[in-house]
Amino acid sequence: MQTSARLEGPTRSLIWRGGIVLLFVVAAFVPTLLLQRLFPYPFPFLFFGAVMASAWFGGKAAGLFAVLLSTLFVDYFFVPPFYSFSISTTAEAYFAAFVACALAASWVSSAKKRSEQALKEALDQLEVRVSERTAELMKTQTELAHLSQVLSMGELTASIAHEINQPLTAVVTHGHACSEWLSANPPNLEKAHQTVQRIIQDGTRAGAVLARIRSLFKKEAPTKDWLDINEVIHELTTFLRDDAIRRRIAIRTDLVPGLPKVKADRVQLQQVVLNLMMNGMDAMADTADRAKELLIRARGDESEIVVRVEDSGMGLDAEANERIFNPFFTTKPHGIGMGLSISRSIIESHEGRLWASPRPSGGAIFQFTLPVHPRDSDD
Amino acid sequence: MTDARPTIFVVDDDASVRDAISNLLESVGLRAKVFESTEAFWKAQRPSAPSCLVLDVRLPGVGGLEFQEQLAKANVSIPIIFITAHGDVPMTSRAMKAGAIEFLMKPFQKEDLLAAVRHGLDRDRIRRDEQAEVSVLQARVDQLTSREREVMDLVVTGLINKQIGAELGLSEVTVKAHRSHVMQKMEATSLAELVRMSDKLKRRDRR
Numbered sequence: 001m002q003t004s005a006r007l008e009g010p011t012r013s014l015i016w017r018g019g020i021v022l023l024f025v026v027a028a029f030v031p032t033l034l035l036q037r038l039f040p041y042p043f044p045f046l047f048f049g050a051v052m053a054s055a056w057f058g059g060k061a062a063g064l065f066a067v068l069l070s071t072l073f074v075d076y077f078f079v080p081p082f083y084s085f086s087i088s089t090t091a092e093a094y095f096a097a098f099v100a101c102a103l104a105a106s107w108v109s110s111a112k113k114r115s116e117q118a119l120k121e122a123l124d125q126l127e128v129r130v131s132e133r134t135a136e137l138m139k140t141q142t143e144l145a146h147l148s149q150v151l152s153m154g155e156l157t158a159s160i161a162h163e164i165n166q167p168l169t170a171v172v173t174h175g176h177a178c179s180e181w182l183s184a185n186p187p188n189l190e191k192a193h194q195t196v197q198r199i200i201q202d203g204t205r206a207g208a209v210l211a212r213i214r215s216l217f218k219k220e221a222p223t224k225d226w227l228d229i230n231e232v233i234h235e236l237t238t239f240l241r242d243d244a245i246r247r248r249i250a251i252r253t254d255l256v257p258g259l260p261k262v263k264a265d266r267v268q269l270q271q272v273v274l275n276l277m278m279n280g281m282d283a284m285a286d287t288a289d290r291a292k293e294l295l296i297r298a299r300g301d302e303s304e305i306v307v308r309v310e311d312s313g314m315g316l317d318a319e320a321n322e323r324i325f326n327p328f329f330t331t332k333p334h335g336i337g338m339g340l341s342i343s344r345s346i347i348e349s350h351e352g353r354l355w356a357s358p359r360p361s362g363g364a365i366f367q368f369t370l371p372v373h374p375r376d377s378d379d
Numbered sequence: 380m381t382d383a384r385p386t387i388f389v390v391d392d393d394a395s396v397r398d399a400i401s402n403l404l405e406s407v408g409l410r411a412k413v414f415e416s417t418e419a420f421w422k423a424q425r426p427s428a429p430s431c432l433v434l435d436v437r438l439p440g441v442g443g444l445e446f447q448e449q450l451a452k453a454n455v456s457i458p459i460i461f462i463t464a465h466g467d468v469p470m471t472s473r474a475m476k477a478g479a480i481e482f483l484m485k486p487f488q489k490e491d492l493l494a495a496v497r498h499g500l501d502r503d504r505i506r507r508d509e510q511a512e513v514s515v516l517q518a519r520v521d522q523l524t525s526r527e528r529e530v531m532d533l534v535v536t537g538l539i540n541k542q543i544g545a546e547l548g549l550s551e552v553t554v555k556a557h558r559s560h561v562m563q564k565m566e567a568t569s570l571a572e573l574v575r576m577s578d579k580l581k582r583r584d585r586r
Contacts, residue, residue, distance in 0.1 A: 165464040166393045169486040173399035176489035180406035188406075195402055202395050 017058040018065065024050035025069045029077070036078065044074045044098055048105045055109035063106030071099055160213055167206040174199045224350075226261040227269065229298050229305055229370070236273050237296065240281070244294070249281055254297040259305055262370040264350050269370075272343040272354070276309040276366045279339065283313025283364060290362060304352070304369045312363040321356055343368075383428030385500045389413045390420050390443075391435040391462070396485070400433060400492070407493060417446040429507060431480065431499030433492075436463035436470065444470065447477050456506060458499035462487065513583045516576050522564045530557040534570070535577040 028050035035043045047070040055063025076083065079091045087095055174195050181192040237251050244251045277294060284292040295310040316324065323329050325344050340354075347354040347368045354368040387404050391397040392415055401411040414420040418440055420432070436443040447459055461474050464485045471482045480502065481495035523531065526547075533543045540554045547554070567573040 162464050165485055166396055169464070170393075170395040170399040172486035173396070173403050173489075173492075177399065177403035177406040180403070180489075184406075191402075191406065195406075198395070198398065198402070202399070205395065 017062045020058055021050075021054045021062050021066045021069060024053045025066055025073060028070070029073050033077065044070075044078055047074060047098075048102060051102050051105045052109040055106045056113050059113070060106075060110040063110045064103075067099070067102045067106050070102055074098055160209070163209045164206050167202040167209070170202040171199050171206070174202065224263045224265055227264050227266055228261055229259055229269075229300075229307060230255045230257070232266070232269055232273060233296050233298060233307070236270065236277060240274075240277060244281065247281060247285070247292070249284055249292040249294055251277075251294045251296070254295060256299060259298060259300040260302065260372045262305055262350075262372060264370060265346075268346045268350075272346050272368065273307065273309070275339040275343045276368075279366070280309050280311030280313065280364070283311050283315075285313075287313050300372070302372060304371050306367055306369050308365055308367040310359055310363060310365045312359070312361070315358050315362055316356060316364045321358075324356060325354075383426060384410050385429040385504075386426060387411045387431055387433060387496055387500075388420055388425070388457075389433045390415075390417055390438065390446075391433075392416065392438050393435075396435075403489060403492070404496070409496065417441045417443070417449075421446075427507075429500045429504040431458040431460060431496060431503055433460045433462060433496070436461055436466065436474075444474060444477075447474065447479065451477065456503075458502045460492070460495045460499055462492075509579070513579055516565075516580055519565050520580065523561060527557050527561050527564070530554060531561045531565070531573070531577070534558060534561065535574045 025047070028046035032043060032046050051063060051066045051070060054066035058065075072085075075085055075087065075095065079095050080088045178192050178195040178199070181188040181195060233253060233255060237253055240251065273296075277296065280294045284294070290312050293310075293312050295308075297308040297310070299306050299308075324331075325340050329340075344354045347370070350370055352368055352370040354366070356364060356366050359365050387409055389397050389400045389404075389411055391400070391413075394415070397413040397415070401413050404411040412423070414423065416438060417434075434443045434446065438446075441449065443461055443463075450457065450459075459474075459479045461479055461482045462485055463470070463482070466482060466484055474482050480499045481491070483491055483495065520528070529547060530543060533546060538546070540551050540558065543549075543558075544551045544554045549557075561567075562573065565573060565576060567576060
């Protein structure tokens with residue numbers, strides 16, 4: 001079968017098929033001719049083998065051609081009268097039986113071949129589909145991992161807080177113990193000394209935690225791709241929809257199709273937009289006198305795009321406008337106060353700006369810009 | 380029993396935190412025993428001395444709050460002081476309702492921890508003293524005959540001998556004899572003292 005792959009074009013294929021049929025039939029003919037001398041009756045069975053082999057390797061047409069050739073050979077050489085195409089009356093039934101059997105053999109062989117080929121094709125198709133589905137699954141998995149990366153920012157900060165709080169607790173407690181050892185009468189200097197050593201160890205450990213976190217952020221150098229900001233916003237509104245419904249907040253978007261793409265780190269940008277949206281939703285927790293509405297608007301021109309997140313919440317006082325971007329500034333009872341600070345540094349690392357302003361009809365507006373052609377863009 | 384040195388058990392999965400707490404307790408002359416998990420504490424031998432438990436809320440395996448419930452179910456009464464890095468109101472109120480001494484946020488101040496520990500030890504000491512006293516009283520009660528016990532039960536309700544006699548179908552003289560045996564065996568010097576003893580026993584039975 002591999003030979004067939006080398007032959008191209010219908011003519012060459014025809015010649016090749018004719019050739020193998022001839023080969024098989026001759027291969028059956030020669031021994032039959034020799035056997036003819038041993039047996040008192042005609043022995044044409046080897047021709048069935050030639051027919052079946054021809055049909056298997058050459059297909060239906062080759063099978064029929066082999067039947068024709070075999071019939072001619074058998075008629076001429078092995079059916080009385082010998083060495084003539086005429087057939088004696090006694091041999092007619094015998095000859096007919098031979099032709100019928102040859103035809104049947106050809107048909108069985110080519111049908112079997114066809115069904116095997118169909119099976120092989122089905123298997124190949126199945127394999128293709130499996131690999132397609134696997135690719136799809138892997139894509140979904142990557143997307144999920146992506147999303148969990150965005151989500152885990154809050155968890156990450158909580159775990160950082162815990163990691164640092166432990167050595168800090170040890171430092172404070174050892175500090176108290178040290179002052180006790182020193183104020184004992186007489187002071188237990190040995191214990192005090194040991195305690196100070198532990199304070200140094202625990203302080204160093206807290207420092208190591210911070211260094212590890214810093215390297216974590218550094219290592220994940222932003223991978224910037226060309227992004228459609230509308231897509232990012234759309235993803236996040238979909239993602240927050242259930243939460244918004246539960247909190248009776250209407251999320252509206254005001255997007256312009258075909259905004260220029262920006263070169264940005266997808267995860268980081270999602271973090272910023274998600275953070276602004278969550279802040280807006282949190283700010284409306286106590287809003288009772290007006291509709292709770294979160295509006296996300298994106299506009300752009302050839303130089304930059306501007307994304308605005310507006311809420312109808314408690315708003316900002318003028319002096320808090322800048323302080324809210326300081327690390328650890330928070331108005332939420334369980335907030336850590338890192339969201340806006342991190343968001344601003346993300347936007348600034350993308351050569352954009354992030355700022356806040358009061359909304360005239362009550363609430364706050366947060367907006368950021370991203371340049372369409374950042375300086376460090378390499379394409 | 381009370382002369383054994385009080386012990387403070389500390390369970391925290393962070394080695395440096397439990398060492399620091401143990402160091403602080405040691406520096407004010409208290410004995411501390413540290414464990415890295417509630418399981419390790421549970422398996423350990425606990426001396427019969429006044430003790431309390433400084434317990435981290437977030438632990439691998441059985442956490443602090445869960446362990447508090449387990450102890451209560453197993454009838455182990457040891458005062459608990461919780462320490463946690465991130466507690467919230469529901470967590471605190473759950474722990475306090477279940478009888479915790481204090482709920483401290485890490486990092487805590489020395490005074491807060493020591494005050495809580497001393498409070499815990501006091502509570503445990505009182506409980507142990509009471510328990511010891513009750514078992515002494517129980518030993519005395521066990522010496523009483525069943526008739527004497529009946530008489531004692533009626534005496535402490537405030538009935539006079541004559542009423543007790545009528546109640547139990549005895550003569551006043553017999554009641555009087557039983558009564559003096561009761562006072563003797565219970566080592567009570569007055570009726571008031573006998574009443575207090577009986578109260579203590581009854582309180583234990585109610586628990």
